[in-house]
Amino acid sequence: MKFPTPGQPVRGSASGQPIMALLDLLGRNWSMGIIWHLNSGPNTFRGIQAYCESISPTTLNKRLKELTTAGFIQRTVDGYSLTHQGKELYEHIYPLGHWARKWAENFKNN
């Protein structure tokens, strides 16, 4: 599998900084959505697929592998779940949730 080793990003993202490798990974379709969802508890392949309404099994499988390789999620008997690192990452994505509502409101009023 071709996963971006931090510090050696795949698509030639700027300066090769870790942040760019992370943004590259998170900037793929559904990456953040999956992490967001898994924070509410372990879930199955089909469960995640149902949550991310229009994701295809092909892509879901790919994303799950990438996120696993990156150390954000893992597979247990319960299905897929966030690792310790995954939870830490979620903590940093979480504030966007609140803020997104404000943003959406502003957006409507323009």
Place this chain on the structure above:
Amino acid sequence: MKFPTPGQPVRGSASGQPIMALLDLLGRNWSMGIIWHLNSGPNTFRGIQAYCESISPTTLNKRLKELTTAGFIQRTVDGYSLTHQGKELYEHIYPLGHWARKWAENFKNN
């Protein structure tokens, strides 16, 4: 242009929550990288293009339009720059920068 109205996501993302519309937008190639970069000050089309090494002018143009429509960036005489909202958004992306370094370290040691 087809931009995801918050609450009415484009690609059928889950539950139609604002967060999902936001994640969908930010989850496009280079979206966060552009915001990250613009935080260091206004910049030109070619400047952003140089920073995001492998972005094509086609995609850059598209992202800039989307981010402008979403209210995160604007065009002034200085080129493109973050709006107030864009700066707020950056504040929420920023913590990822520190954390990304830790993550990259962990990753190496596995």
Place this chain on the structure above:
DNA sequence: AGCTTTGCTACATAAAATGTAGCGAATGAA
């Protein structure tokens, strides 16, 4: 033993990104 659900793979189609070329407008030097 049958029936359903689950986690995936195969494969064809559609959408998104890249890469290269180049145009018209603005900028700067001679």
Place this chain on the structure above:
DNA sequence: TTCATTCGCTACATTTTATGTAGCAAAGCT
């Protein structure tokens, strides 16, 4: 005022990524 650069794009062909549908093997009911 000319000439060469640079700049912000656009066009368009190619490649990459995602979708959509079908279906299979394994596991779990009943």
